[in-house]
Amino acid sequence: MSNPYDPQTPAKPEYFGGRKKVLDSVSERIESAKFHGKSGAALIYGHRGVGKTSLIKKIIDEAKGTEDKPANLLYFYRRLGRTTNDEELYRFLTEELIAAIDARKSFIERLQDLGKRIENINLKQIQLKISSDLREKSPYQIWKSCLSKLHSVDYLLIAIDDADFLSVEAIGELKSIVEDVCPIPILLVISGGIQFEGKLVDDYSPVARIFSGASFNIGKLDQSETEEVLKKPLVNEKTKWDTESVSEIYKLTGGYPYLIQCLAKASYEENALITKEQVRTHIKDAIDIGKSWLNHEIPNASDQDVLSFVKIAQLEKNVFQSVDMAKAGIQSVYIGRLVKLGIIRKISRGRYELQKSPIIAEFEKLKRGLS
Numbered sequence: 001m002s003n004p005y006d007p008q009t010p011a012k013p014e015y016f017g018g019r020k021k022v023l024d025s026v027s028e029r030i031e032s033a034k035f036h037g038k039s040g041a042a043l044i045y046g047h048r049g050v051g052k053t054s055l056i057k058k059i060i061d062e063a064k065g066t067e068d069k070p071a072n073l074l075y076f077y078r079r080l081g082r083t084t085n086d087e088e089l090y091r092f093l094t095e096e097l098i099a100a101i102d103a104r105k106s107f108i109e110r111l112q113d114l115g116k117r118i119e120n121i122n123l124k125q126i127q128l129k130i131s132s133d134l135r136e137k138s139p140y141q142i143w144k145s146c147l148s149k150l151h152s153v154d155y156l157l158i159a160i161d162d163a164d165f166l167s168v169e170a171i172g173e174l175k176s177i178v179e180d181v182c183p184i185p186i187l188l189v190i191s192g193g194i195q196f197e198g199k200l201v202d203d204y205s206p207v208a209r210i211f212s213g214a215s216f217n218i219g220k221l222d223q224s225e226t227e228e229v230l231k232k233p234l235v236n237e238k239t240k241w242d243t244e245s246v247s248e249i250y251k252l253t254g255g256y257p258y259l260i261q262c263l264a265k266a267s268y269e270e271n272a273l274i275t276k277e278q279v280r281t282h283i284k285d286a287i288d289i290g291k292s293w294l295n296h297e298i299p300n301a302s303d304q305d306v307l308s309f310v311k312i313a314q315l316e317k318n319v320f321q322s323v324d325m326a327k328a329g330i331q332s333v334y335i336g337r338l339v340k341l342g343i344i345r346k347i348s349r350g351r352y353e354l355q356k357s358p359i360i361a362e363f364e365k366l367k368r369g370l371s
């Protein structure tokens with residue numbers, strides 16, 4: 001088997017570990033859509049590299065069901081890579097919906113070939129409708145008109161990754177997408193950066209309400225989740241992690257999945273029992289793996305700055321007060337330095353916000369051998 005650990009791509013659903021609370025909550029919303037026809041939404045937000053995309057992909061994978069028991073849904077995933085206004089949003093939703101219907105059609109035909117009887121969606125009818133709509137209707141009307149034709153599925157799952165790129169107007173539309181009348185319920189799963197939720201609550205509270213009860217700030221994993229991430233790819237493999245190696249990886253990475261992947265990739269050896277010593281021997285290799293992203297984030301930070309950054313990261317709060325920092329043992333002279341380095345930002349008197357991903361703090365700590 002080749003090395004299954006990889007920090008550079010989102011986790012494969014079968015290798016995904018932890019985040020049970022989020023998965024349970026989304027699956028409750030799915031039940032509610034399936035059995036009570038209720039639309040809903042969930043928001044996943046967090047610092048760079050904490051695992052938002054991996055989690056969205058896992059949610060989709062769970063929603064799809066299994067080969068033996070496939071779920072009856074339409075789904076699509078879209079990552080945003082540039083500013084997207086409301087019209088563009090509806091245009092790409094329509095585009096993705098048509099592709100999702102197409103995918104569902106092939107899937108059902110495959111099942112029918114195997115002798116299973118399942119009702120199909122009439123794609124042609126929807127396509128005809130769109131081509132006649134295209135001439136006179138707005139992207140919003142075309143989207144609504146497509147939805148109005150949907151039938152024969154329990155619900156539609158829409159996943160939008162990196163929603164920070166949505167314009168103010170497009171964010172406003174999220175509420176209509178979830179709340180407008182539609183023949184089938186819609187479940188909207190959105191991911192955003194660490195500031196996304198605060199921005200929603202402060203500036204667009206009616207939109208924030210669609211996520212109430214299902215808004216998740218994801219961060220580090222705990223030790224048992226770390227163990228899951230390490231062990232999942234090795235089911236049926238001879239390679240094993242011993243107990244001490246798992247706690248060592250957890251300690252050295254602070255439980256951040258990106259760093260867990262770096263250290264696991266560096267320490268992996270085929271058909272071996274991997275020990276704590278082996279993990280320690282490969283710290284430098286792990287740092288080399290993580291370097292391309294992490295090495296240039298805070299080039300001018302001193303060791304003391306890094307230690308202060310680690311203490312702030314350990315508060316596990318995005319917004320905090322000077323007193324929180326004082327309690328964590330950060331001297332006031334360092335607060336100014338952290339602001340200068342772009343690690344924290346002053347919001348108002350005595351209130352600060354963490355700007356840089358805590359993964360950077362743990363990476364620098366590991367690289368410099370600080371503890």
Ligand SMILES: Nc1ncnc2c1ncn2[C@@H]1O[C@H](COP(=O)(O)OP(=O)(O)OP(=O)(O)O)[C@@H](O)[C@H]1O
Nearest residue numbers: 006007011016017048049050051052053054257258
């Ligand atoms: N729950 C998890 N189980 C296993 N590996 C994970 C998990 N979450 C994240 N990872 C690993 O961490 C790395 C970063 O994850 P991912 O790309 O999902 O983060 P992200 O928050 O979407 O990052 P970005 O902010 O750059 O979009 C990936 O290599 C992935 O393999």
Ligand SMILES: [Mg+2]
Nearest residue numbers: 052053054161
């Ligand atoms: Mg991502």
